[in-house]
Structure formats: C-alpha cells, structure tokens
Amino acid sequence: MTLLSVRDLRIGFGNTQAVDGLSFDLEAGGALGIVGESGSGKSATALALLGLHGEARIEGSIDFDGLELTSASEDQLRAIRGAGIAMVFQEPLTALSPFHRVGDQIAEVYRLHTGATRKAARERAVEVLRQVHIADPERRARAYPHEFSGGMRQRALIAMALACNPRLIVADEPTTALDVTVQAQILDLLDEVRTATGAALLLISHDLGVVAGSTDDVIVMRRGAVVEAGATDQVLVTPRAAYTKDLLAAVPKPSPARVIQGGPLLRVSGVSKRFRKFTAVDDVTLDVREGETLGIVGESGAGKTTLSRMMVGLIPPDRGSITLAGADIARRRGRSVQMVFQDPMSSLNPRRTVGESIADPLRLLGELAPRVTIEALLVRVGLAPSHYDSYPHQLSGGMRQRVGIARALAPSPRLIVCDEPVSSLDVTTQAQVLALLEDIRLERELTMVFVTHDLAVLRQIADRVVVMHDGAVAEMGDVASVYDQPQHAYTKELLAAIPVADPLEARRRRALRRAGLDGAGLDAEPLGATQIE
Amino acid sequence: MTGYLLRRVGGAIVVLLGLSIIVYALFYLAPKDPAILTCGKGCTPDRLAEVRAAMGLDASPPAQYWEFLRGLFLGRDFPAGPDVRHCPAPCLGYSFETDQPVTKLLTDRLPVSASLAIGAEILSLAVGIGAGLLSGLRRFRILDRIVNGLILAGYAVPVFLVGLFLLLLFCVRLQWLPFPTYVPFTTDPAAWAENLILPWIALAVIQSAAYARLTRAGVQESLAEDHVRTARAYGIPEGRIVRTRALRGALVPLVTLTAIDLAAIMASAVLTETMFGLPGVGQLLVGAVNQIDLPVVVGVTLLTGFLVVVANAVADLLYAAVDPRVQLR
Amino acid sequence: MRRTLPATLAAITLAGSLAACQGGGDTGTTTTAFDPATCQGGTLSVLNQGGITHLDPARLYTSGGGNIPSLLFRTLTTRNRLAGEAGTKPAPDLATDLGTPSDGAKTWNYTLRDDIFFEDGTPITSADVKYGIERSFAPELPGGAPYLRDWLVGAAAYPGPYKAPEGLTSIETPDAKTIIFKLSKPEGDFPFLATATQFAPVPKAKDKGADYEAHPVSSGPYMVEKYEPKKTLTLVRNPHWSKAADTLRYACPDRIEVTSGLDAAVINQRLTSGAGQDANAVTTDAVVGPEQLAQLGSGSELDKRVARGEFPSTTYLAFNTKKAPFDNPKVREALSYAINRTSVVNALGGSAVVGPSTTFLPPQKALGYQPYDYFPAGDNGDPAKAKEVLAAAGVTNLTIELAHQNDDSEGIGPKVAAAIQDAFKQAGVTVTLNAIDTATYRDVTGKPATQPGLALATWGADWPSGGPFLIPIFDGRQIITAGGNFNQSQYNDPAVNAEIDAIQALTDPAEAQARWGALDAKLGKLALVLPLTHEKDVYLYGKNVKNAVPDGWRGTYDLARISVK
C-alpha cells in the first residue's frame, strides 16, 4: 500500500528552483533514501512534506495516506505533524528546546496528539526513551538536552518521533553532525525502529554510505532534479547515471602501499596538553618520517587537532618536546612547517585578496615582490593567475582550499600538516583536492601529516596511521596492518562503523555490530555547560 | 555554587575598595577644602585650622582612608561636643554638610530611587516586551513600523527632553498632574504613584525602546532556531511555541538587563531626579559633589558600586534560572 | 590678631534659607486692621528652595535670628518686626532692654526677663545664654558669624566649652538674670549683634554637641516635632511660651511645616494656583519668576498676594588695585562708564527683582544711603566715553580677565559674567572669563596672594547699618593676607580708617548714617569698586495667608506674624 506519493513536486524560493519535478512513492513500512550534495533540494523536500516550507512556492502533489498535503488546512497539517509524519533533524545540538526537560518535550507532543493525561504522557516519554536504548530513562527524562551527548540527543529526537506511533519517519541528515561510531549506532537504531514499529522511513543524506544499508530504494538528486532512482541494491552497485557514477567514484579507495625509507623528521616525544580540566593530548610520542604521509585519525575530542597545532608550533605543549630536524618546533615556524586548515571559510582573511594572503609568508622571508611566484603557485594548484586579486568570498569552497594549499606551499616547507582539509567539502570536490595534495606531495617530495576523522580518506592517502582516542595513541602502524588486522578494540569499532556505499557490505557490517556491541558504550559523556565566572 | 558566590563576594570587595580608594584619591588631588565650606563665611585661617582638625581632615590622606576603612568594618567614634558619638559599623561617617550619618542619608534616599527604578522598570518591561513581541511576530506590518520608529526615537531622546515635554504638557498646559514631589508609598500610595507617574514615563520612553528592541530580536532569533522548527514539525500550535519557546529565549537577555538597569536607575538617574525634583540618590551625589561632602560622595559611590555588583550577581543568578544550560561555578 | 568683619548675603549655601537675612522692606502691602489676638490657628506651609542644613543656634549664620530660627530661638535682642524704616531697628527679646553700655560702649550689660522658659518648662537663666555663646566657639560646631570671636575680650583663642569648660571670662553672669559682655573696643552696634542665634540660650544639660540640632531646645513659640535636614521641618506650639512674655512674635498658626529642596518655578506655580494646602503656603526664598511677573501689575488676583521688600545687598565688580591694569584709576573709570547695567539686571532676573546701583551702599536709609553717579553710564553703558577715557590714558588693546563663580546660585556666576563681558566688548575691552568653583570662590578671592585682578562680588548687611557694609571692604586695617580678606581693592587710606573709627564712636544713629553715606560717596569717586545692582525682593504668598508684611531688616515677610486662619 502506498503511504506517501509525491508527484511532480516543485519548490521555489524567489528566483531559484530548489526542487524541480520530483516524484516518488513510499510504501507503508518501506525505506527510501534521498541522496544528493548540498543544494540538491533534498532538505526542502523534507520540509515541504510537513508544510513547513515557509515562504517557498510549492507546486505538484504530496499525497499522504489519502490526504493532499499541499492543499491541506493548517489544522489538518498540524494533526499530521508528529502523529502521522515525524521528523528527525540534522543538528541534535539545537533541535531540542534548551529550556525544557527532554521527557517533557516528548510528553508535550504526545499529549497534544492523543489528549493523554500528564502522567500517561510522562510514562510514554520514558517508554520511548527506553525504546531508543537510553539507559536509565526515568532519570534521563528529567534531564535537559545539554546534559545529553550528541548521540543521546539524536536518540531522544528519535524517541520523540516514535512517541505518537507515526506512519512515516523523515530523517533529514540525521547523522551528519555525529562521530562515525555514533553515526553507525543511530543508523542501526533507525533501522531497528522501522522494523519494530512498522513505520516507513525517508532517509535523506549526502552520503551514499549512510543510505546504503538502511534503505530499500534510493533517489539521487542534483540541483533539484532526480538524476537516478531505483532499488538501492541496483543504483549503488550498477549505477546508470554519470553523476551517480561520479559520486561512487569519489568515495575514497585504498591506494597501493609505498615503502618509506626516510629517517624521522618531526619527533613528538611525551607530549601532553591540558585545557583547564580537560586533557586534550595525553603523553603522545610519535615520529614523522621524512617523505611519508602520516595519518592521524580519531573522533571529535580525540585530541588530533590539538596535536596537529602543537606540531606546527601554534600551541606550546605543557609537557614533552616536539622537534623538527633536531630543533624545537617553536623556533622553526614559518620556513620549515606549514599547515592546511579545515574550514576554507575561515582559513583566508575575508578582507584581503587571495594573493596578499599568500604573499605574507614570503614577505616575512624577505621576498619583496612575490607576485610572480604566487601566480605560478596559483596555477600549480589549479587556479588562474588572475585569482591573485580575488577576495575569498568570490571563490568556491574547493577553490579556497586550493588557495590554502598554495599558501602552505609558498615558503617551500619540508613538512605540511593538513588538519581535516577536505571534511567540509562535497564528495566530488573532496576527491579533486585529495588528488591535488597527492600530486604535490610527490612532486615536491614533501612530508605530510594528514589529520582526519574519516578512515576511508586516510586509507587512500596515508602510509602510516595513528589512531587517537581520548588524547592518547590507541594504535599506530602501517595502513595495511591497521586496517586489516586492527589490534585495539577502539580501532575495530571505528572500522566497523565506516559507512560503505556497497549495500551488501553495509548490511554485513550492521549484522556484525549487532552481534558484537548491542547497545554497549552508548552512555553519555558529561558535557560542559556554559560557565559564568 | 558556593565557590561562585565566594568568588563573587571577593571580587565585589576588591571592586568596592578600589572604588573608594579612587574617590578618596581624586578628592585629595583636587584643590578643594571642605573645611572652608563648613567653617562658613568670614572664616579666619586659625578657625579654619581648628575646624579642619575637628573634621578629621588634618591627618594625612592615607591615615584618613585607614580610619574610614576601620569605621566601615568596626565602627568609629567621633568627637562631637560633650560626648563622643559612636557610629556603628558599617560606618560611612557623617556628612560634612549636614552632620547626619551617611548611612541614614543613604537609607533615606534609597526608597525614592527604588520607587523610581521599580516603577520605571515595570512600565518599561510591560511596554517594551509588548511592543517587541508584537513587532517580533510580524503579525501586523504597520505595527512593526511604528514600533521600529519608537525604538529609534527612544534612542534619540535624552531623558531631560522627555521630562521637560511631559512637565510642560501634563503639569502646565493640561494641569492634569501636580508638579512631582516625592510622597512615600507608606504615607499615601495613590499620591506616591501620582507624583511618580511622569518620571516613570520619562524613563520608560527610553528604557522600553531598548527592551522592545531586545524582545523583538530575541523573539525573531528564537523563532528561527532549530528547536522551534522541531516544535512546528511536531504540530505544536504557534501560540504555544511563542509562549514557551520564543518568549523564553527572549527572556534570557532581558532578565539580566533588567537587574542591571534597576541598579543603574537607583544609582544614577541623576537627570530624571533633577528634572522632577525627586530627592533620590543621584541628587544626593550631585549636591555632595558641589559641597565637597566627601563622606557622602564616598558613601554614594560605594552604594552605587554595591548595587551594581549585586545587580550583576543577581543577573547571573537569574540567567542561570531562566536558562538551564547555564551553571554558576 | 585683627579680624575682618564679614557680612553675608541672602541664602548662602551653607545655612540655606535659615540664613534668611533678607531685609529692609520699604513698601509692602498694607494689610489693615490685623488683630494679633484673633489670628490663632491653622497650619502654615513654607515652600522653600534652599534646604535647612543646620538647626543648631551655634551653627546658624543669620541676620536678626533668621526667619525660621527665630520661631524656635529667642535671643537677647531681636529685630523689630515692622515694615520699613522702623523694622531696621533692634528690639529687646529675652532681655528687658537693648542693653546698657558702659566704659565707652566696651561693656554691655543685660537683664533677662522673669517669664521666660525652655520648652520643658525650665526657666531660662543668664548661664544658658552664656553657654549658648560659648558653644559657638567649639570647632565641632562651625558656621556661625565670627563677630563674637573678634569683639569679646580673649575670645579669639577660646576653643569652646568642650575643651575649655571653665568658659569665657569676658562674659559674666553675676546672677541668673544678669549677663555682662566685656568687649575689646567700643561697639555701638552690639544690640544688633545680640539678635544673632548665638545669643539664644542652650541648657547645658541638654547639649549633645553635634547631635543637639536633631532637637534643639526651644525658647520660642514653637518647638521641633520633626526635622530632616534639607528636607522637612515641622514645628508645633511650645506650651511653655507665653504671648505675654513675647509681644513681637504673634505665633498665629498652630503648626508650621517647612518643605525644602523645591524648584523655584514649582514653588511659584504652586503659590499661584494655591490648590489645597498650598493656599496656606508661603516661601521665604523663592523670588517670583517671569511667568508670575507677567501677571503682576495688571490688576489680577495675584497682585494682592505679593510682598515686596528690599534686602540691603550690593553686587559689584571688585578691582584689585595692586594689580595692573586696575592700579590705573583711568582703567577703572573707563570700565565704570562702559558697564551696561540693564544687561546685568536682566541676567539676574529683570528689573522687578534687582535694581541698577551706582553707589556701593544699597538704597536704604538705615545704611546711610546717599545717591551719586560719578561715571554716568546710563542704562546701557557709554562705550564711547569709555573708549575716550582709555584713549586719553593711553591704554589700547586692553585685555582683562574676569573671575566669577561657576554657577549662578549666588548671582555672581556665568550669566552675569557674560553680560559684563559683552558690555566691555562694546568699549573695545576684551574680557576672558575665569570660572572658579563656587565652593572655593571666597577662598581664592579672599587671599591677596591668589586674588584675581577683577572679580565679581556681592555684599549683604548682617544688620542694617553702614558699618558692616563699608568697614570690611574699605578699612585698610582689614586687609588680611592669610585669607578671609574682603578688602579686595586693598585700599588703605589712614584718613578713611580714622573716619571709620570716628563714626563707630558715635552713639546717635542719625548722625552715624549721614557720615557713613558721606564716606561712601567719597570712596565712590575713586572707582575702587564698580557697583552693579542691588537686590529687590518680590514674594508670593497663598490665598489664605494674612499679614504677610516684609520687615525692614530682611525684605521678607516675618513667619512669626503670618496668619492662615
């Protein structure tokens, strides 16, 4: 039986058409994935389903269980929201009201749609919290959202979605803001909930790996239009559309192993760093060998960013030493080490031209008229010489990251530390930038430290891998050995959580996770609150 | 929480001590002698020296400050005729001008300033939140415009101009209201309010503009937040969203500001008090400065400082109360 | 050491309205057939600008007992509460007469009445009067007029009864009814001085030093019910005062409520509209403003509720003749020609409340006023003549500095200074203004070392006589270098000094008045000072108020005689 039927949906904001002729059907109890890069119109679709598109113009038809939603009254829509169609949003940090207790928020929705008593609603809240595997739900129901970890908040949101037994759950990028292990848990939970309650699932993501294991059918969207649609197994394994192929090709693949002969260039020995009561880096010792690419991987809070900043001398360590070719790193800033940063928005001064930003390190080194050098560099990273006079806001994210690479290259460093250089880029751009980095590394015989949360990326680019967990090194070794024979439990967990675009492999891994973990390690880490001093 | 309070109190003491030192230093740097005023006309140098000694001004400034500090914590005895008079801690001394205990002067004036502040705050909050809410929800475009205009005007008028206009209109032209004189609330509540209504309005014209601005911004910002979208997505009615979420969000900056404003009006509504002839703390200070009445100036400054420090602490507590994310450490 | 004889003017900041030494009324409304016997009852409101800062008789600086203090304190003598000329004379109060001088007016002997009591019923003795005077010497109780320190034998170093309980030997009280003062030189004006509140009796047993003023023990018709400095004073009847023992104070109202710290415009507005209790209200220090002036003289109802008086005071420019260019008499003369008195009058509130002065003595007969105008400037100044005088003297491009107070509270502030600046500019003289903080103004101008070349000054009479008006300003022996100097011209002519001594020895007031007037006229020729204005006072009173007659001494109506019945 068709639960949701969308026909020729068009959504426009002002002059832009966010969604341009989208049609699909979703069976009761089925699971449909919508995949696309940013700007593909997938979130606008989700909001339109609930009539929450605001000022946008909407055409076409959305039929939910016999009710035409595009022409439904506000009262009809309100009755559907939460009770018929429940949404799970992207940002668990902000999607819950910070002023109300988690249990109260869930109970409020339940009472609103069922007219239940306060007591019954509270009990229902505890029940759904238990259903999403929140430990000690009676107590947790009385907590505020900020007292929950990110994963728990997303669970609470799913619990809220479950409260009124909806027929359809719409999950809009439900895992984007989460660490990879938590992401796996949430996807597993959604899958479990769907089976348990019989609700249909509409899963929206930019990541093929996210939808691969959790959906029956998939729609690939690009710039508001459907590129390809069909059964998940078919689309992801044998794509027909060129764009789908590109997407799949952009997913990082392992590269052949290299043999590194260089001696240690950067030595990190016994380094620790504390921020107030929080130990960011805890007694880390490692070497970066001349000519290699050392990957550092870990989830948020693992201390990898702090470590990388210490490596370039931006933050002094509390204990231990970091030396570059025998000299303390604090004295080698500028010439020998450079850094490529994560956020292309913030890594360039918005008020200065691209060329000026690159010129600074050269000027500091005594080059008075660096324009020619810089223009050559710009060309090398795939930009035009005329970009010298551009301002950052005139460039796309990928172009900005190329500028960042050019700036790092300008003083001809021996070592470049890249801190999540591609994680804020779309999949296709990500692949291009990674390729550029690899080219340059080879060409200039650079040593590179590559910091990321993405194990897949690392497998493609790194020679050796350092797995960080809670500020310490959990495991260190060659790419092949770490990936194929992980020793540390945490490494295993990480590897098991990597989303893969192959539906079969995704399902196999889910089964593994269910067998091995089953709800363990889900408890909340205490989170800091805003402090007034 | 205890640690927070302890640090707050410690910080407050440092601030207040620093403030009193600054005031003392400024007054001894200034080439003025309060004894000349006290001694009166036709005062001879001999007599002046005697009077100066009697006022305790012959000691070195650090010694005088030390005496002041001791009095503040331990109380102090002043020679005054046949007997000494004892000034119990916290002793701020006696006014040079009227010989009254400064603590009494302050406690006399505070009710006036508090009446002014509390009434003005209530009025400002009612008008400000109402206007801010209406314009923040953008229910009526024209209303939004009007509120916008009022907010800008509230920014642009000095309080004495509003006061002048109100007096001219209500007391001179229309003669609806008497010229304000302070009547204590305990004496006659109706007369109290009648006499204070104009100063309240004058302050509210300016204050409510700020509150309206803040409320509007808070409401608009809250309504744009993700959790409001969640609430909408779960069918929670708009009115309820505004009440329990948007207003709640707007409340956070508002309560902090209210606490601080309350202290600020109590301590420094000099212009309003002058304009409407209200014998409040601000007027006390202006008079004391003109009369080089050091104990009163120090007293008012300390009171002002105390109020501000307390208001800031209260603001923090309120902040923690309205926003569960905030913890006091 | 020698002391100066400072006089005061209306409402100086310290003593506020209590120092209400306004006086010298020559007109005043004629209220016919007022019967003090039937005036009793009601509550009188007093709405004032200046707050009462002190209520201790030792600390008050008042003329003739002041307006409000004389309701509480009886003194050895007091002002004769009559309009016009008659009001400028002292009258016996606690004493049976104005005092008996002997030893060439160096000894003054008073006998107290028999029927005088404190508010607790205790009889008032000469020891109480002596103690009251001694208290005023205590440095803990500063503020009173300094004459006693100067006049009494051995008083200059007396530290008051708290440090020197043995007391002043120059005041003798041989019995409870007799009090004898020994002076260091002849002082014919002693009966005038004996009107000051320092001559009020204070019972030693009730003296609490600085705290005494919270409830000073009354000897007058009223006593304190409630007193809050600078805010309110409520007076109720003193049961131990009897009308038979005090014929001067009628004490008509049952209750008097003083509210201070009000805006002058508000006071006048309230008196004009006279709503409610304001119908029974008066003011002793808020002269009418332009709004009321517009209604006066047009036969309006308000015309009947106006009291006009004149307090002897002069606002003038003080030249420092020891400083260039004011050591040059031609410069002083030229400026005297250039002055535009109309501008100054307007700056001070218009012709209704101040009048132009060409003489240093204000126009009161009691002071010995004789009209003169040696450098006729007309109403608006004669800049042409001024230029001529300057040119003749060879003075060109004259630039001078004018010192003034930094606010207008005493009428010698920026407003008047600006008017003078403009007037002198017309004569080609550039004036730069030098504002001095009001609180320290007299300290700066009163020390010859710091005294500016040209300063705005004002002088009022402590009692209506030529002596206290001329001696401090022109007696060369009064130039005090240590501070507190009022002879700002620093003029010292032995002939003038001798004339002053001669007049002081006179016992006939009429003769003395003529000689003071002649001396003023003689000094006027030298342009030692540039007289600007004298004070006129116009006060409103409430609709129910009767017998608001300004006395000749202070220019305001006497609260002790007002009825609101």
Add this chain to the structure above:
Amino acid sequence: MTLFRRLLDDRAFLTGAVIAGVMVLVALFAPLLTALAGQDPTTFHPELLDSARGGVPLHGITADHWLGVEPGTGRDLFARVVYGARVSLGVAVSALALQLLIGVGIGVAAGLGGRYTDAVLSRLTDLTLAFPLLVLAIALLAIVPQSWPRPALLAVVIALLGWGGTARIARGETLSLKTRDYVSAARVSGAGTLLVARREILPGLAAPVLTYAALILPSNMITEAGLSFLGVGVRPPTPSWGQMLSSATTWFRADPMYVFVPGALLFVTLLAFVLVANGVRRVVDPRQREVLR
C-alpha cells in the same frame, strides 16, 4: 559597491544622512551662517527684552533674529544654536575618536594578550561598563580646575568613561578572529603578535566597531547635553544645546520658544544620527545581535 547601493535604497538612512550632513555643515560653517544672519552668539540685546517681566523677549521671530532672542540676555537664538551645534558635535566626535582609540587598543590587547592581561583588562572594561557613566562624569568634572577648557575636557571625560563598549566588542571580535584559521596561518608563517593585530585583526574589527561607533556618536551627544544640562558641562557664554536647555527650564512657561529651538534641534539631530547608525548596522552586519543599547 553593493553595500553603498543598499544604503542608498534605505529611505530612513537617506533622510538621516541628509539631516546629519546638514548639521555637520552647519557646525563647520557656523561663523559664516551667523554672519549671513548678521548676528553673533554673544552680543546682548537688552533693548529687545522686557526687563520688568524678568527679561522675556518683547518680540518673537523677526527679520533680524530668525529664531528670536534668548530671554534674559537678548542674544540671538539662531546664532547660539548654530554655534551650539559646533560644541555638541565637536565634543561627541572627539570623544568618539578617543573612545575608539582606547577601546580598540584595550580590546585587541585583551583579546590577543595572555590570560592575565585579558583578565585584568576585561575586569577593567566590565567596571567602566557597569558603573553609571553620568555619576562618575559629574564627580570627575567637579574636581578638575574650572579654568581648563570645558569642551575638550568634556570630550576627554566622556571618552575616558565610555570606551568600555568598544573595548568589549573589539575584544570579543578579536577572540573570535583569533581562532580563525587565517590568523593561525599567519602565525604558522612566523608573524608576530603586532603584525597579526595589524594585518589580520584590525581589518576585521572595522565593520563591527564602526557599526557600534555610529551608535555611540548620538549617545555621546546625549551625555554631553546631559552633563551641560546638569551644569557641569559647557558653561555660558559658550553655547551648547544641553546648556541652553538647562537655562530654558526656568523659562519654559514664560518663553516656550527658548525650550523648543534647542530641544527640537537636539532631537532631530540625534534621530538623524541614530537613523544613519541603524542603516549602517543593517547593511554592514545584518545578523549582528542587537546588543547595542
């Protein structure tokens, strides 16, 4: 420049800018304007006053005196308000310049300095922000010698007490800019603190600080007027709107024109500057929170 075009589309801003511009011109060319009117701000005209009625003007607006004359002195009102604009604007603008200098200096120093520098400077900033400016200004102005030039003194006092807001904004902005990767990049390249402050931080401060500055200008004018109104600011014969209003309070029943002229001018000018500030804020920083009070 799209920013500029957006400003030009804002009618409120345009109105404000035109009025504010006119007022600035009036202040700059005050001598010329008064010469045109054939008057000057200090000459007394006792002949135009009714001395018996306290000195109220005999006539209202005349051909010679475009706005009438001042009661009590007979000085030309037009000349006085025109010169008053000089003082009001002059004091406000010079105070603003000083405030920005101190505020940005302290704010950037706190933002870039170490923990203790930041703690000390931030507490200092909080102190100046928390304490009622007017009270301190009154006390300060009362103790300095009267002979010091008042308008300059006023500007200094207003600036000394009013730099807190600028400092707080500059510090907050610096703290946020400091964490931007381009600042890290500059430091990795070996740039020192001063160079970082000059090249990377200061340009970023321009927009938020100037937006805020646009609002403190009218607030400075209000402070100046308030202080002069209380009698501790500019003194006669120097005309300033606040001081004129102060003397006008005693005349407002007898001569309402005297209140109206400086009062209306003050209000209109303030409103104009607020409109300008508002327009600038909306265009430069549409998402900036409304922390400006």
